[in-house]
Amino acid sequence: MEKPLAYRMRPRTLDEVVGQQHLVGPGKIIRRMVEAKMLSSMILYGPPGTGKTSIASAIAGSTKYAFRMLNAATDTKKDLQIVAEEAKMSGTVILLLDEVHRLDKTKQDFLLPHLESGRIVMIGATTENPYITINPAIRSRAQIFEVKPLTEADILVAVDQALYDKERGLGNSPVEITEEARLHLSRATNGDLRSALNGLELAVRSTPPAEDGVIHLTLSIIEECVQRKALTHDKDGDAHYDVISAFQKSIRGSDVNAALHYLGRLVEAGDLAIICRRLMVIGYEDVGLANPAAAARTVNAVLAAERLGLPEARIPLADCVVDLCLSPKSNSAYVALDTAIADIRAGKSGDVPDHLRDSHYKGAKDLGRGIGYQYPHDFENAWVDQQYLPDKLKDAVYYQPKSTGKYEQALAQQYQRLKEWHKQNHKD
Numbered sequence: 493m494e495k496p497l498a499y500r501m502r503p504r505t506l507d508e509v510v511g512q513q514h515l516v517g518p519g520k521i522i523r524r525m526v527e528a529k530m531l532s533s534m535i536l537y538g539p540p541g542t543g544k545t546s547i548a549s550a551i552a553g554s555t556k557y558a559f560r561m562l563n564a565a566t567d568t569k570k571d572l573q574i575v576a577e578e579a580k581m582s583g584t585v586i587l588l589l590d591e592v593h594r595l596d597k598t599k600q601d602f603l604l605p606h607l608e609s610g611r612i613v614m615i616g617a618t619t620e621n622p623y624i625t626i627n628p629a630i631r632s633r634a635q636i637f638e639v640k641p642l643t644e645a646d647i648l649v650a651v652d653q654a655l656y657d658k659e660r661g662l663g664n665s666p667v668e669i670t671e672e673a674r675l676h677l678s679r680a681t682n683g684d685l686r687s688a689l690n691g692l693e694l695a696v697r698s699t700p701p702a703e704d705g706v707i708h709l710t711l712s713i714i715e716e717c718v719q720r721k722a723l724t725h726d727k728d729g730d731a732h733y734d735v736i737s738a739f740q741k742s743i744r745g746s747d748v749n750a751a752l753h754y755l756g757r758l759v760e761a762g763d764l765a766i767i768c769r770r771l772m773v774i775g776y777e778d779v780g781l782a783n784p785a786a787a788a789r790t791v792n793a794v795l796a797a798e799r800l801g802l803p804e805a806r807i808p809l810a811d812c813v814v815d816l817c818l819s820p821k822s823n824s825a826y827v828a829l830d831t832a833i834a835d836i837r838a839g840k841s842g843d844v845p846d847h848l849r850d851s852h853y854k855g856a857k858d859l860g861r862g863i864g865y866q867y868p869h870d871f872e873n874a875w876v877d878q879q880y881l882p883d884k885l886k887d888a889v890y891y892q893p894k895s896t897g898k899y900e901q902a903l904a905q906q907y908q909r910l911k912e913w914h915k916q917n918h919k920d
Contacts, residue, residue, distance in 0.1 A: 497693035498686045500660040501653065503546050504553040510653075510685065511646035512543050515637055522547065522637070526554045531584075533607050535592060535616040535626065538639030541684030544617035547639070548588040551615065558585045564616075565594040569602055576602075579611040592616030593625040600630060607633050641683030648678045650685050651692060662696050669709040676711055680718045691718035732761065740770055744778045748817040755813050759806050767809060768794040774816055782822035782897030786815050820897035828891040835885065842882030875910065877917040 494500075503509045506516045506523055515522045525531055531551070536544040545561075552559030560575050579585040589595070592614075595603070606612040607630075614634065618625070622636050642650075651674065654661040669677075681687040695717040699707050739754035758767050775790035793812035797805035835841070851862025866876045879886055893904035 496690065497654055497661065498689040501650070501657070501689060503550040506547075506550045506554050509543060509546055509550050510650045511642040512547060512639055514640070516547060516550070521635075522551065526551060529555070531555065531557075531586075531613045532610075533612075533614040533616075533634040535618065535622045535631070535634045535636045536639050537618045537620065537622050537636070539641055539683065540619060541681075541686035541688075542639050542641055543685065544615075544639050545588060545590070548586065548615040548617070552586045555586070557613070558582055559588070560585055561588045561590065563590045564596075564599065565591045569599050572599055572602055575612060576606050579606065584611060584613060586613045586615060588615050588617060590617045592630070593618045593620045593622065595627070595630065597627075600627060604629060604633065642685055643683070644675070644678040647681065647683070647685060647688050648674065651677055651688060654689055654692060662693070665696055666701070666706045667696055667709060668706050669714075670711060673709050673711045673714040676714050677718065680715070687718070732763075735761075736766060736770060740774055740778070743774050743813065743816050744821065746817055746821070748814055751813050751817050752810065755806075755809060759802065759809070762802060764797065764802055764805055768797055771809070771812055771816070777823060777826060778821050779816055779819045780822045781825050781900040781903060782820035782894065784899055786819045789815060822894040822896050822900050824892055824894045824900065831890045832888075835888065840885060842884035844882060845879055847878070848880065875913065877914055 506526060509516045514520060517523065522534075536547060538544065548561075549559065558578060560578070562571055562575065575585055575587055595616075603612070603614070607614055616622075616626070616630070616634060620626075622631060655667055655669070656663045658664050677688050677691060681691065691714065695709050695713050696707055698717070699709060699713055701707050735754055735757050739751060739758060742750035742754055755767065771790050772794055775787035779786050790812050793808040793815075796808040800808070846860045847862060847864040847866075849856075849861040851857065851865075856862060866878050868874045868876050870876075881888060891907065893900055893907055895901050895904060
């Protein structure tokens with residue numbers, strides 16, 4: 493059975509690698525390592541289909557070392573032992589270890605001395621952030637390089653190579669592809685070359701030749717073969733959290749177009765729960781007292797989205813995102829709370845003043861509990877000047893109102909009014 497096109501088109505040397513020129517271009521680190529014959533173990537991390545395996549294959553092809561591929565999750569310690577024996581016989585083996593973040597302790601302990609001796613040059617591949625997910629013992633013995641998503645231009649180069657390469661590609665099949673179909677192939681796969689080549693191969697193999705003997709690939713054919721590309725991250729992946737972070741920061745920064753873009757990516761990933769949770773956080777963290785009504789509307793939008801489910805949930809979610817984006821922003825309330833908590837954690841608390849203590853039990857009066865408390869509703873404007881904070885903190889100020897919304901402006905006016913009344917009572 494013929495291997496898939498993406499497998500056949502893997503680069504044999506660094507010169508054939510598509511994209512990733514910051515690593516394999518002239519004078520760049522991986523090329524320098526290969527040219528100097530000073531290979532060391534490395535971890536390549538980035539989205540699927542962006543060239544991690546290709547770089548490993550190209551390094552092996554450029555150095556003429558034996559090249560083996562294992563998966564840290566599914567292959568066993570015995571598989572590693574076979575590679576180690578081969579390395580003992582041949583001198584050096586380049587091992588592409590996919591999903592390296594899933595390497596368990598038994599396999600790791602076996603592998604470490606072979607990495608240190610240089611007999612096995614491990615090229616770990618992962619979609620996860622290695623600084624978070626990979627054991628420090630492995631991480632400290634490997635260089636870490638980020639593999640970036642391929643550009644549309646990179647994908648087009650690879651697609652053209654695959655179309656016209658007669659030895660490994662589709663060059664023996666008479667194929668014509670329209671420019672709009674070619675561009676769609678480069679755009680709809682979100683920088684994932686493997687998906688682009690898989691879609692191209694499916695289109696060529698499943699489309700019968702026309703009367704002229706040529707396979708004509710149109711936009712509709714490519715759209716059908718590529719379908720909708722899944723996002724270049726899974727729900728537990730590092731990139732997913734990057735999108736969530738960008739989503740909140742775009743709303744906080746009032747960039748409605750960016751916020752809708754990241755919402756779209758999260759909707760496409762189908763992660764309704766995280767969208768709803770994040771919007772609730774944003775409503776109170778970033779909009780807050782500047783527009784409490786928007787926070788309340790967020791709760792209603794989330795309830796509607798959860799009741800509707802995807803895809804209809806995107807409708808109230810879109811309304812909510814635009815509302816939050818264009819709303820005035822204030823984080824004054826929770827910043828004030830965090831400042832108070834910081835004082836508490838620093839040991840600045842003190843006893844509750846006696847007049848505020850609970851007095852609803854027999855003997856409380858004998859202890860001085862609740863004596864002297866003044867009930868605010870018995871006074872004009874429902875306010876009376878009395879101490880509420882512990883003695884140690886009686887002059888502490890936590891809340892600093894902002895003037896970014898009408899509601900908090902009104903709060904700020906009342907806050908100032910209360911401070912003035914307090915000052916008048918303490919003129920002496």
